[in-house]
Amino acid sequence: MAELKYLMFLGCVIPYRISSYEISARKVLERLGVELVEMPEFNCCGLPIDSVAHDAMLVLAARNLCLAEEKNLNILTLCTGCAGTLRKVNKSLEADKKLKEHVNGHLKEIGMEFKGGKIVVKHLIQALIEDVSLEKIKDAVVKPLTGLKVAEHNGCHILRPAKYIGFDDPENPVLLKRLIEATGAECLDYMYETDCCGAPIIGVNDKIPLYLAGDKLRNVKSVDAQALITVCPFCHMMFDINQPRIERLLEEEFGIPVLHYPQLLGLAMGFTPQELALEELRVDATKLLNVSQ
Amino acid sequence: MSEKQANSTRLRRVIKMGDLDPAFKREIREIPGVEKINLCFQCGTCTADCPIARFSEIYSPRKIMRMTQLGMKKKLLSSESLWLCAACFTCVDHCPQGVDIAGVVRALRNIAVREGIIPDVFKELTDNILKTGYAYKIPELRKKKRTEKGLPPLPEANLEDVSKLFDVVAVFKAKQEEE
Ligand code: SF4
Ligand code: SF4
Numbered sequence: 001m002a003e004l005k006y007l008m009f010l011g012c013v014i015p016y017r018i019s020s021y022e023i024s025a026r027k028v029l030e031r032l033g034v035e036l037v038e039m040p041e042f043n044c045c046g047l048p049i050d051s052v053a054h055d056a057m058l059v060l061a062a063r064n065l066c067l068a069e070e071k072n073l074n075i076l077t078l079c080t081g082c083a084g085t086l087r088k089v090n091k092s093l094e095a096d097k098k099l100k101e102h103v104n105g106h107l108k109e110i111g112m113e114f115k116g117g118k119i120v121v122k123h124l125i126q127a128l129i130e131d132v133s134l135e136k137i138k139d140a141v142v143k144p145l146t147g148l149k150v151a152e153h154n155g156c157h158i159l160r161p162a163k164y165i166g167f168d169d170p171e172n173p174v175l176l177k178r179l180i181e182a183t184g185a186e187c188l189d190y191m192y193e194t195d196c197c198g199a200p201i202i203g204v205n206d207k208i209p210l211y212l213a214g215d216k217l218r219n220v221k222s223v224d225a226q227a228l229i230t231v232c233p234f235c236h237m238m239f240d241i242n243q244p245r246i247e248r249l250l251e252e253e254f255g256i257p258v259l260h261y262p263q264l265l266g267l268a269m270g271f272t273p274q275e276l277a278l279e280e281l282r283v284d285a286t287k288l289l290n291v292s293q
Numbered sequence: 294m295s296e297k298q299a300n301s302t303r304l305r306r307v308i309k310m311g312d313l314d315p316a317f318k319r320e321i322r323e324i325p326g327v328e329k330i331n332l333c334f335q336c337g338t339c340t341a342d343c344p345i346a347r348f349s350e351i352y353s354p355r356k357i358m359r360m361t362q363l364g365m366k367k368k369l370l371s372s373e374s375l376w377l378c379a380a381c382f383t384c385v386d387h388c389p390q391g392v393d394i395a396g397v398v399r400a401l402r403n404i405a406v407r408e409g410i411i412p413d414v415f416k417e418l419t420d421n422i423l424k425t426g427y428a429y430k431i432p433e434l435r436k437k438k439r440t441e442k443g444l445p446p447l448p449e450a451n452l453e454d455v456s457k458l459f460d461v462v463a464v465f466k467a468k469q470e471e472e
Contacts, residue, residue: 010447010448012427012428012429012431013428013429015427015431015435015436015439016427016429016430016431016435019435019438019439019442019444022444023442023443023444026444038445038448039448040448041448041449041450041451042427042447042448042449042450043422043426043427043450043451043454043455044422044426044428048415048418048419048422049415049418049419049422049464050399051399051402051403051406052402052403052406052411052415052418052419052464053403053462053463053464054400054403056419056458056459056462056464059458059461059462060422060455063454063458106458106461106462109457109458109460109461110457110458156379156380156381156382156383157382160381160382160383160385160386161382161385161386162386170386192344194383195383196344196345196379196381196383198344198345198348198379200379200380200381201345201376201377201378202414203412203413203414204373204376204377204412204414205349205373205376205377207348208345208348208352208377211348212344212345212347212348215348277442
């Protein structure tokens with residue numbers, strides 16, 4: 001069995017706005033016997049400035065990978081953007097000698113070198129599936145959420161591009177569903193389930209992502225899901241924080257609570273809503289608690 | 294853009310030779326990830342499957358690929374379309390010709406930035422990373438509250454390293470000069 005010890009890569013948006021995700025993830029992981037080591041130093045994974053300068057993204061990502069290599073620890077991220085970026089850069093530098101030399105040429109300036117082949121990068125749900133195991137998660141459930149019906153939104157960057165990510169089937173992802181079912185809740189299918197939340201273009205054009213996320217919320221509502229489960233702070237922001245804005249724009253009411261997966265799992269593991277920072281969610285989630293108890 | 298210009302853009306079917314930039318065509322094809330651009334045979338799968346295109350009247354990755362093949366530099370770099378891709382990579386996984394569509398869009402954006410075209414939000418993100426290591430400015434109060442919430446302190450950025458890296462890859466030279 002894999003050693004359950006990782007370097008925790010928080011990313012930027014979680015400490016900026018979405019601490020409920022971090023709080024619930026840390027609680028749940030600790031109970032499951034996962035040890036998290038904090039990053040000795042941090043800089044952004046690089047994704048937000050890939051559009052500005054691809055090389056800048058590469059070196060920012062590589063610098064973080066070097067820190068993990070020095071510690072000899074695999075990286076665990078909660079953000080799908082960080083996971084996708086660090087995973088992709090780790091793999092492409094390992095596979096492409098020329099690219100590795102190019103990046104190492106830059107890293108030399110700060111006395112670092114990417115070696116490659118030493119560590120892997122995993123998103124939370126990948127670590128839960130591959131290292132912790134579904135059985136162990138099921139064993140940890142003490143208050144099954146029987147009767148609760150939810151839907152999931154995976155987040156593009158833990159699935160695509162398939163050739164770099166290599167986790168689950170991007171056309172028909174099932175692993176987050178299995179994780180949800182492990183809590184005793186039912187996970188429903190809905191239309192356009194694998195579509196993007198639109199968050200990356202907020203700031204360039206707000207309307208398109210709000211319509212896109214609104215369309216998803218409508219589809220989630222139409223199958224009578226009582227909540228939407230996310231595993232990415234950006235997706236969460238889109239569906240939770242922006243939900244009132246979407247409702248105003250579309251003149252439609254959704255009222256769909258959006259929970260981080262570890263909040264859902266945490267409830268099933270017997271943590272209190274306060275311990276899981278449920279009150280920090282924008283869309284009130286207390287109505288779910290009655291269903292599950 | 295005047296109304297007349299807007300109409301002529303919409304109706305014009307003929308592409309003028311003057312809109313094409315052969316040097317740009319070569320320049321872009323040499324960027325890693327963009328090599329396969331000429332394999333695009335305009336099937337339209339990328340646009341059909343693009344979640345952004347479903348909600349936008351102007352966004353079409355297929356068109357961006359065609360304009361790139363033809364070397365329509367000016368139009369590409371000045372279009373709002375260029376900044377609408379959400380990098381969800383659906384098209385990349387679906388393209389029958391193995392074109393890295395999102396990679397092409399990214400390469401075009403990088404060129405636009407070098408020519409001084411950059412949406413404010415990207416300026417801000419870049420600036421934040423350079424100044425704090427984080428893409429967003431995290432308020433001091435939030436950092437303090439972490440202790441109350443039982444969270445460990447946030448790891449600090451090594452700003453000297455970040456700034457050195459920005460220098461070697463020449464990020465934002467243009468911006469610093471303009472300031
Ligand atoms: S899917 Fe590929 S081949 Fe088809 S139009 Fe898009 S880029 Fe071209
Ligand atoms: S990567 Fe960009 S162009 Fe491709 S499907 Fe996603 S949003 Fe559309």
